[in-house]
Amino acid sequence: MRLLHTTTLKMEEFFASDAIPNFVTKQLGDSDDRKIPEYAILSHVWGPEEISFQDITGDRTLAKKREGFPKLRDSCKQARRDGYEYIWIDTCCIDKTSSTELSEAINSMFQWYKDSAICYVYLSDVEKIDDDEDRIFYAEDFTSHKDYRRQPSRWFSRGWTLQELLAPSRLRFFNTNWISMGMKEDHLEVISKMTHIDLFALKGGDLRRLSVARRMSWAANRQTTRAEDIAYCLLGIFNINMPLLYGEGANAYIRLQEEILKVSDDQSLFGWKDPLIPPYRDDYPEAFKPQGILAASPEVFNYSQDIAMFYAESPGRTVSMSTNKGLRVEFLMCQDKSYPSGSIFLAILTCHIGSFPGMLPAIRLRRLSPGGEQYARIDVSQLLTFGSVDSLGAFLYHGFDPTESQPELKETQSGAIFTDWTVRTVFIRQEPQVPLLPGFWLMPFDPFTDGKNRKIKIVEAYPPHLWDPGTGVMQPALDNRQGTRKLGAFAVEFRSLACVLMFGVTYWELTPWCEIMPNSRIRDHCEDHPGYCKKIRQKGDTSLKSLFDEFQVKDVKLPTDMETRRHECIRPDLGVMAVAQLRNVSGKDIYLLYLHYMSDDLSEKLKAFNCR
Structure with missing residues (x-):
């Protein structure tokens, strides 16, 4: 483990007392000098120009010029003030050019935070310390010159800071000016309310006593920069050690759940739901993609805070495990006879739910x-609750044994009685759902101009909350309704032309479409959509939102080339052609949008670009 000396700012390496091999001891001399000393540790949200391992071990004069140096300097100053010679900071104490070292560090990080003498939480976006205890950790977020809104510091919404909140025994908060905001125990109620984390866990309780679902729910509203990190940041919370495979994307979260299954029989891992997925239709099964039983992300555990685990293992119960036929699981099951196909079943999870005893x-x-033995999960928008009842239909508080057959059970919400429950072993193939469509990306230049500098400027994007100006991607919201949908619009300046580019998909094939409209604030002719433009002029509102809201999808000449997932919109009156096409960019599907001035020799250039 590397630690930074708080006075000299030199990097030093130490070893756990039981981890120093004999041959290393001989080389080092007195091994006591290399045992890990008491150290402080920093928890923060990364900003621009953070100090790396190479920066701190290289030319120090260059490191001091970087934007992240004051944070490093001031954290060392605070540690010295508290009597600590050493501090651990994730930005500079790990050599991230070494994949082996990075993997070891991430798998050890929870323990490093737990073993620290004190953890400093630096809230860079909190300047004013509010007198209102409920808003003490709120940051000012200026959204315009007219007003501002306040929300909790970004530190409370990042994935990595979850373990950094839970692991340390002592934790102190600081604002952007390094003014102390108190210890964690001074604000437990506020932190619990903001994060939905149990006070038991915040006070240092054994996390293994809490269900997998409840622990997953803590990460439901947290974000990480890389898709894999939403899994890796949870390793310590579940006491899991697994190799890192950056590049695997969302599969990292599936791997994490598979590792949890190897050490736990807590079926609350399957207790998630996604309200955005439409209900299953027995008369139209081909419209629904089979779902696995493992979640695609912690987000779907947002409704699982009230699930508790069984504390005793069930003797003789089949352990869930991955096989070549899918995930093998044992459930108490019955046929759901409300579905005429006869292929729909209910499966009880061996965990408690809600505050009434005996509910599963x-x-x-x-x-x-x-x-067959193979099943898929359906109706993922629902998590049902069952209990046993007496002769009058009242729920029994002592519940029932989910490892034994049951004559009947009652569903709490509908009051329906389901009969003939038996224990079965089934196999469920994991097909993780894709929660989002590919994003739309408008190429910032004309791809058919032989390298000429004809840049395309996006002046405005709608809906703005789905637009990321940093990456240039419009990420559509999840919408599983059938038919054609409009998903977004760009107000574009292209050479001398100002226009609006509408776009969307046909959901039965997920084929993109696009349409070019003159910007009504500048141009006043709409040959292809006269009714639309007339309505806009009558309304008197030519904002991009109004243009988008009034646009009628039925007027779009829909794509006919479903195989290539490509659509053209040619506007001779504007002298512009737009193309929308599903392409694979660096291993990821994305809808690419192109604009081209038709004054060039179009046919040959389209052929060369493989667009026809």
Whole structure:
């Protein structure tokens, strides 16, 4: 473990007392000198120009010029003031050019924070310390010159800071000016309210006593820069050690759940739901992609805070495990006879839900073939609750044993009685759902101009909350309705032309479409959409939002080339052609949008670009 000396700012390496091999001891001499000393540790949200391992071990004069140096300097100053010679800072104490070292550090990080003498939480976006205790950790976020809104510091919404909040035994908060805001124990109620984390966990309780679902719910509203990190930042919370595979994307979260299954029989891992997914239709099963039983991200555990685990293992119960036929799981199941196909079943999870004793959650499964063992999860928007009842239909507080057959159980919300429950072993193939469509990206230049500098400027994007100006990607919201949908619009300046580019998809094939409209604030002719432009002029509102809201998808000449997932919109009156096409860029699907001035020799250039 590397630690930074708080006075000299030199990097020094130490070893755990039980981890120094004999041959290393002989080389080092007195091994006591290399045992890990008491150290402070920093928790923060990364900003621009953070000090790396190479910066701090290289030319120090260059490091001091970087924007992140004052944070490093001031954290060392605070540690010295508190009597600590050493501090650990994630930006500079790990050599991130070494994949081996990075993997070891991430797998050890929870323990490093736990072993620290004190953790300093630096809230760079909190300047004013509010007198209102409920808003003490709120930052000022100026959204315009007229007003501002306040929200909790970004530190409370990042993935990595979750373990940094839970692991240390002592934790102190500081604002951007390094003014102390108190210890964690001074604000437990406020932190619990903001993060939805149990006071038991915030006070240092054994996390293993809490269900997997509840711990996952803590990360439901947290973000990480890289897709894999939403899994890696949870390793310590579940006491899991696994190799890092940057580049695997969302599969990292699936791997994490598979590792949890190897050490835990807590079926609350399956107790998630996604309200955005439409209900399953038995008369139209081909419209629904089979779902696995493992979640695609912690986000779907947002409604699982009230799920508790069984504290005793069930003797003789089949342990869930991955096989070549899918995930093998044992459930108490019954056929759901409200579905005429006969292929829909209810499966009880062996965990508690809610505050009433004896209530267990359940999910719906669909058998993929008659008499087969393979199932898929359906109706993922629902997490049902069942209990046993007496002769009068009242729920029994002592519940029922989910490892044994049950004659009947009652669903709490509908009051329906389901009969003939038996314990079965089933196999469920993991098909992680894709929560979002590919994003739309407008190429910032004309791709058919032989390298000529004809830049395309996006003046405005709608809807603005789905637009990321940093990456240039419009990320559509999840919408599983059938038919054609409009998803976004760009107000564009292209050479001497100002226009609006509408775009969307046909959901039955996820084929993109695009349409060019003259910007009504500048141009006044709309040959292809006269009714639309007339309505805009009558309304008198030519904002991009109004143009988008009034645009009628039925007027779009829909794509006919479903195989290539490509659509052209040619506007001779504007002298412009637009192309929307699903392409694979660096291994990721994205909808590319192109604009081209038609004054060039179009046919040959389109052929060369492989667009026809």
